[in-house]
Amino acid sequence: MKLAVFATLLAVPAAWGPSKFVPVDTILVDSDGLPSGASSLLESHVSRYNARTAKGGMCVKSSSKVGCSAGKTTAKVSFEMKNSASKGGFEVRSSDLDHVVSAGDESGALQGFLAWIRQVRWSAKETQVPTDWTASHSSDKELWGLRGHQYSSAPHAQMFRTMDEMKDYTLDQAVFGTNQIEMAHISTSSSSYDHLVEFSSAMKDTGMNASLWISADKAAAFDLDKLFKDMKQLDSIFMPGGDGGTLDIKAATAARKSCRKYHPGCTMWISLQELSADDMDSIIKDLQTSTWKDNIDGIVFGPHVRVPLTQFVKMIPEGFPIRQYPDICHIAGAQFALNFLSHVWAFTHQRQAVAPSPEFMDSIVRQRANGSTPTIGVGAYSEGVGDDWNKAVWSGVAFQPYRSVKNIVADYARYYFGADLEETAAGLIFGLEQNWIGDPANNTQINKTFALAQKLEKDGKDVLAKSWRLQALVKRAYNDVYQQRRYVCGLESVAGAMSALQRTWSADHRLDEAEKSLEHDCVDKTMSSYKSRVLDLASAINKTLGAEVLQTQDKMLNIQLIDEPVSDVPFLLDQVKSIKKLKSDDDKDKAIAKLTGWTDPGKDGFYAALASVPQSPNLVLPVSLESDPARYINPTISGDRYHSSHWISSQRSVFELYDSSVVVRFEGLKSSAKYKLRVGWGGGSGEVQLSANKKSILQKYMSATSSTKEYSVPQSETKGGTLELECQQKPGVGGSGRSCYISEMWLTVESEDSVIV
Incomplete structure (x- = not known):
């Protein structure tokens, strides 16, 4: 993956972003045209702007509020509500110092204002606002309507040290199009009840949909009826069926009933994670029964689902909307592990790191857009805010797909760091992604x-x-x-x-x-x-x-x-x-020879370090890396911990998921030679099989091992000059689906015949 010159990356298309700006002392935002419920939220965003920027200078005024005064040069923002406008849509018109946001509803009006505020160029010296600019948005242009992210109730109950910090961060998420926050990893301590009620209130105050990720066993520890009654807002519940939870239709039914008692629009979502093929088929049949149809409102697709999203969508019965649950916070051992990540970064960061990946994330979002994979949207998995830049890309691209990721990152840099630092900071974000590509x-x-x-x-x-x-x-x-x-x-x-x-x-x-x-x-x-x-x-x-x-x-x-x-x-x-x-x-001498000859396969032999970076030429990728970000078809690299007892090449492995395979190809073999294969297995679980050219079974299904094993390769498989080795696990497995861990292969000449029969 190559990135273009930063100046090109940051060029804003004239079709959407403003090209002219004018300096101002003050920005007066007139809230009189807004629906009454939106005024307080507007004030929250204005307060957030003033606290974040160097100069501030933005004020909300209305017929019932005094205290705002114009400066020498004042920009004025007003709102007009039009019944003809689409729901969630807006139009922004900027002419000289007057700026008008037109919308059909409260959501559109606020999104229009936030779209405008992203274009404001603030710095320590001055504030500039767009002029001679018109931009519009309609909800039918969005990739999906639900754009959510998770907060974790660890290590703090609200993830942040204070409730105000959580609210500020939530307001920032809204600026880039996020409209749902889901609280996850909920504790069953006595204080959790109050914290969940506070979370609900905070989401209502910041204009977000509120969702809970809670396993069936955790739900049983709460008096859900009392909890849901006291929560000001709760829009959905996600009970994971694997990867932290188990499918329990009784628990889901009870929780949904209790939630709807106080929040009539509350929906219940379940996932089909870590299921075997047989168990998944069984659950899909259950979904067609009234017990499940009447009590489950939607299905979640997340990590550890044994089939790709495109196939999953086709398997789910009609009537069940599908929500994506992507892991956007881990760099390795994850749903979207970074492609062929060098051991240098894996050993020094392991799974969680500050790893802005705008190009990678943009590609995934657009591949998963409605059309090929129709879903209602995303509630992304997260652990902390170290993936903040990725959150902005997922929400921003899904909200305004007609804008490039370069534009969205430029908005991000301008919004958080100011116009003077915008280009350099955006370049830094793209540069950090490219830092971790290749050797x-x-x-x-x-x-x-x-x-x-x-x-x-x-x-x-x-x-x-x-x-x-x-x-x-x-x-x-x-x-x-x-x-x-x-x-x-x-x-x-x-x-x-x-x-x-x-x-x-x-x-x-x-x-x-x-x-x-x-x-x-x-x-x-x-x-x-x-x-x-x-x-x-x-x-x-x-x-x-x-x-x-x-x-x-x-x-x-x-x-x-x-x-x-x-x-x-x-x-x-x-x-x-x-x-x-x-x-x-x-x-x-013997020990030295063994040490220095580790990678030497001998005359006419072959050696492959399969998890090497750059990618080993012997490792087969059936499809492009860009088309398979979750690695359902291509192999993935494993190994993020250093061990001084082995070569690094022996510590890192490739592996496959579920019913795919690891394929290694050697070409240019001598037709007269008989070869011996040595395989450095990397451990794992389950039973694996190794075959040659899809014909000869070199190893029948056996338990995965971390040892090195040797195999005699039939000469009939090598005389054509090419040997393709394939490792597969038993089909239909569940769990994480990871198997066939292989670190290295040696193909050595065992003997050479003058005649091939």
Whole structure:
């Protein structure tokens, strides 16, 4: 995936975004034209704008409210309600200093105002508003109507340290088109009841749909009737059927009945996660019975569903709307794991990290749009706010798909960091995504992205001091360049050691020279300063937001992994020291030969590190990575923890999901040779089978293992010059569906015949 030049990325199409701006001292927003229920929400957004921007200067006025005064140059925003306008639609007209938002309902009026406010160019010096600009939106242009995200009730009951912080964050989500918040991971402690009531009130105050993700067993711990009665608003309940819950129609029926008693529009949703093929078929049959039809309002598609979304939509009986539940907060071991993520980033971040992925997320949203996969929308899975940029893309693209992701990221940068920093900050967001594509050793983008971060530090000191979003992005850029330099230095140390070990010197001399190379200190003064800056920014995030709020599953913000090994230096050093303890030179020579020959398959042989980055040429991808983001067809990389007892190539594996397979192809085999196959299995669960060219079974179904096994390959399968090896698990499994973990393969010549019969 390649990104275009940042200046091109940030160009706003004349068809939607404004091209002319005028400076103003004050912005007066006249709420008289709004429905009465929208006025308080409008004031909340204006207050949020003033608190967030450097100059503020926006005020809501009405016939019943005084206190707003015009400045020397005042922009005026007014509203007009038109019965002819579409529900949720709006039109914005800006002429000189007058701005009018026309809409058919409260939702459209507020969305129109928020669309306008995203275009306001604020900075410490001045505020500029659009002029000579007209833009419109209708709900039928949206990819889907439901655009939601999850909050976690851990580590804080409302995810944030204070209720005000949660409300502010929720208002920010609305600016980019989000209209539902779902509280998840609910505790059964005695205080949870009050916190859920507070959550409901906060959603009502911020204009959001309120939803609860609650498992059947957690629901049983509450007096739901009392809880739902006291909640001011509850629009839906999601009871997961797997991945944190089990399908329980009785519990779902009771919860729905109780909810509708106090919230007549409340809907009940269930998921079919972690089900085997037989269990899924059984549940789909149940959905056609009155017990399920009358009590389940919709079905959720999320991680660990054994079929892709397109197939899932076709399987669900008519009458059940489908809601997506995408995981947009994890980088590995997840529904949308980053494609061929280098071990450098996996080892130093594991699953949760600040990883803005605008291009990747934009591609997924557009692939999952109505048409090929008709669903009512999204309630995305999340853990903390470290995926804030991804939230904005999912909501923003779904809300206004006629705008490019480049425009939406530009809006994001302008809204949070100001017009002066907009282009640099947007470039940083796109750059961070590209930093993690391909081999870090050869990725020149990392230094370019780092330069953008340093520019933001210089040009945006005041914003950086207050903004956890900017702190998190700049921290990532510093960590990226720090890890890249550690990695490159480690590669040089390993190369020096391997070169020494393969010289013709005595065993002891070779080992001594290898040890010297491996003990080289890679961290110089410059790198130490980068590391210190990472630590400083982590501390700043903890003060401005809370480390535990940014990443609820990694409250140290990956700091504990900052010096995790990213090369084979620790492994090789342990091996060298162990070999030095051997008594005889002959034993040392043999051990050295074994160590240096790990990847050597011998004459006419082949070696493949299947989880390598860049991608191994032997690993077959049946479809493009872009067309299969959830990896239902293509294999995925696993391995985010370093172990000094193995080569890194042995620690990382590829695996397949459910009924797909891992396919490895070797070409250019000698027709006269008989080959032996050695497979480094990477563990996992279930039973797996290995076959050659879809004909010969090299291994019948057996329990997954983490050992290395050898197989004799029939010469009939190699004489044509190509060998295709395929690993599959037993069809129809449930659970996470992950199996066929393979790290490495060696195809070596066992013998050579002069005649092939």
